[in-house]
Amino acid sequence: MKVSGETKIIGIFGYPVTHSLSPLFQNAAFEALGLNFVYLPFLVKPEDLKGAVESIKSLNMVGVNVTIPHKKKVLVYLDELSSEAKMMGAVNTICYRDGKLIGYNTDGKGFISSLTKEGKFNPQGKRALILGAGGAAWAISFALIEAGVKRLNIANRTIKKAEILLERLKEFFQDKCEITLIDFDKVNSSIVMNEVDLLINATSVGMHPEDSLLINPELLAPHTFVYDVVYNKKTKLLKAAEDRNLPCLGGLGMLVYQGAYSFEIWTHKKAPLKEMKEVLKEQEKCFVT
Ligand code: ATR
Numbered sequence: 001m002k003v004s005g006e007t008k009i010i011g012i013f014g015y016p017v018t019h020s021l022s023p024l025f026q027n028a029a030f031e032a033l034g035l036n037f038v039y040l041p042f043l044v045k046p047e048d049l050k051g052a053v054e055s056i057k058s059l060n061m062v063g064v065n066v067t068i069p070h071k072k073k074v075l076v077y078l079d080e081l082s083s084e085a086k087m088m089g090a091v092n093t094i095c096y097r098d099g100k101l102i103g104y105n106t107d108g109k110g111f112i113s114s115l116t117k118e119g120k121f122n123p124q125g126k127r128a129l130i131l132g133a134g135g136a137a138w139a140i141s142f143a144l145i146e147a148g149v150k151r152l153n154i155a156n157r158t159i160k161k162a163e164i165l166l167e168r169l170k171e172f173f174q175d176k177c178e179i180t181l182i183d184f185d186k187v188n189s190s191i192v193m194n195e196v197d198l199l200i201n202a203t204s205v206g207m208h209p210e211d212s213l214l215i216n217p218e219l220l221a222p223h224t225f226v227y228d229v230v231y232n233k234k235t236k237l238l239k240a241a242e243d244r245n246l247p248c249l250g251g252l253g254m255l256v257y258q259g260a261y262s263f264e265i266w267t268h269k270k271a272p273l274k275e276m277k278e279v280l281k282e283q284e285k286c287f288v289t
Contacts, residue, residue: 007037007038008035008061010026011040012042017043020041025280026276029260032275035267044070053077062095065093066091072090075089078101081104085105088138090105092107093106107140110256111257111258114251114254114257117253117257118253127149127150128144128153129153129187129199131156131187132156133165134161134204145173152169157203159184166181202229206235224241225249226238226246226249230250231250252277256277260276
């Protein structure tokens with residue numbers, strides 16, 4: 001990559017940001033298409049977020065990704081929001097266009113593309129159980145309902161957070177789907193698990209080798225598809241699903257597809273998925289399914 005006077009700048013705002021894989025695969029994508037763009041990590045402290053967002057305009061950047069812990073707080077500094085960003089109250093992509101900062105959220109779409117294209121699983125009419133109520137769970141829940149799941153069960157260690165998510169989902173999708181909360185300590189029952197077509201681990205459990213399983217794998221029904229958003233390794237949950245010959249996927253696809261949608265918002269070009277995945281395969285801390 002040659003940086004010139006015409007190079008267009010994109011970045012990621014996060015705190016921390018060093019762990020982010022986005023610079024790696026976004027720059028690989030620019031290179032693959034011969035685009036004169038560069039993607040840089042920016043360590044932005046919470047108290048500096050307003051100034052950082054304003055700098056997108058003042059530095060005439062194309063846009064940025066926004067990650068932990070800024071995805072919700074950034075909304076107030078933007079001029080416009082996409083319908084997804086409005087619903088979820090969270091932004092992961094900003095585009096600076098015609099003097100305006102526009103906020104998008106590509107996480108949910110990224111999940112659905114990974115699930116349907118890589119996993120060949122069609123969520124329409126299915127019963128899903130999601131573990132977690134953090135940022136990933138929010139994006140996935142909205143996207144799954146929009147994609148037509150018949151039932152969505154949510155279980156989170158902290159019940160209050162699950163209740164907030166439920167309330168928000170009901171606000172937007174009153175009758176579109178049957179949405180219920182399940183006590184976190186009650187998910188490990190065959191009655192619950194037998195009725196699950198799609199199990200999603202949207203918690204961070206599984207990232208560390210010492211993490212224990214949240215679900216007893218013996219309870220996984222033979223018709224269940226298992227999706228684990230953790231992408232840095234093959235988690236115990238995925239290993240157990242594989243041992244049971246169940247269809248399953250790790251979270252790297254979601255990461256790549258959300259990035260691909262961001263890429264397309266900024267460049268108006270089709271993202272080179274193959275090259276984006278390829279560069280991640282070379283990374284030790286990635287588990288590519
Ligand atoms: P992300 O944006 O990646 O979803 P997050 O917003 O910090 O990250 O959410 C992390 C999720 O993992 C939460 O649902 C969290 O549960 P709590 O709401 O109870 O904190 C869940 N989580 C993290 N560690 C967990 C553990 N040891 N057991 C169960 N759930 C856990």
